[in-house]
Amino acid sequence: MRGLVLQPDAGRIDPGRIVARLALRSLHAELVLHPKPGLVSPHDNGSHRDMTAVTFARSLFALRHYFRDIARAGADGAPFHVLRQLGIDAERTMLRATGGVNTHRGAIFSSGMLAAAIGAAMQSPRPLSAALIRQTLRVRWGAALALHTNAAASHGQTVRLLHAASGAREEAERGFPAVFELALPRLDATLAAGRSLREACVDTLFALIAHISDTNVVHRGGVVGGIKARQLAQAFLQAGGTAAADWEARADACGRQFVALNLSPGGAADLLAATCLVHHATRQQ
Template structure:
């Protein structure tokens, strides 16, 4: 009986597959950068840098963020491809560290997107893994893949006591949760707070700007933001949650005077030097999932 020979993909087929993978990764990278730009451009956005003003920040402007964004598209493409190749967590972490170094060079040492590099980077990897596995790109599938492939390592990453960032310092002082804790749990605030709020507003017939405002305030009302604790301590965190919950309770962007109330909140945060940067990063992640997934 003749020996059966396993058929291997031809070089042409392999090249076509690689080209397809690079094209998919490039598309996800563009969506990630556009999502972060959408967060930057949103206004009024309490305490945060926008195209209109610098919010509570004296050390950065919209230009600083845009310089950072130019450095991140390559990273988002690389980490999507790494996810497609089922790369282990240490490879994803190395890509993130390299992206952070490029960001800091572009911004003269100012941290504009450290949280976003981690959060959106891991989501890009999970999206890439779903694509390579032939799964439908749903939000549920992306979160399940994130936990299945890198959940244990993300859990260990969240308890790295050696971190010296402002967020890590706030975590130790106030027991506030940050991006690492979000990652360890599969970014529940993105999947269960930010993204549903965004989609509810769109389903109600309001526009994308209103949807992003509602998602941001829902996140501010829900999360324990280490950025806020670092700048304002426990009192500042209480102010952020109280103001955000009041905005949501009044109906968010469905209320006729929503823009005036959001602007008043912005002025309050600026006066107190409060900046909910963690919520902003999670909003960018929710925008990416809205753009990249089908449901």
């Protein structure tokens, strides 16, 4: 079934349960994806020494109620401060589950806001689509997101001040252009070419790395590291991406260079998971 229409007499449908399942499915797909340069997977820990795939799995399990609750809040028309508090509570839950390791802070915000938008969009008589989800996000919470500031210090805020790199907050303020204008079209193009969802996710991840200014990368490698990360990702795509016969070897080689430079494109990984969430929600595959 393409899309999901909530009929007037379908009040028994719980958007929270539906969206939570899709959000966890999407975050799990990002976790198990391999190869992906500098990032944690079941195969290796990328550029990280403080976390493993097990750490991420614990975090995912702990966050299952958060995505349910924020999607329900979105469906109920909750104001932004309610969504923000749910996110703050989810961060605390994540840190308890991981022993203080930040595995999903970016995803809590990005996928959380999109989960709320999906929950709200599901109340429309229109079929659920990427355009409707984005429109709902901007109409319901766009003004509040534009005013949103995070009082807690973060690497992302420091990097933005030092290097003018964009982050999750700026993405949300603009209605997630990296998701809707870059990543979703790339994912769809690879799938339309007859390749697998895994290959589509790899192409999409590399496209995100190649085009966004990732605060996680810049924090670790500075401006030079950010430029190098984008150059490596662009080279992979210019060689054909997953359409090339040797794409896995090329992706692995790129990953080794990321590790050597201590780079980890966590922002791109968060946006990949958010892209998968929108993809699955609008297709119900």
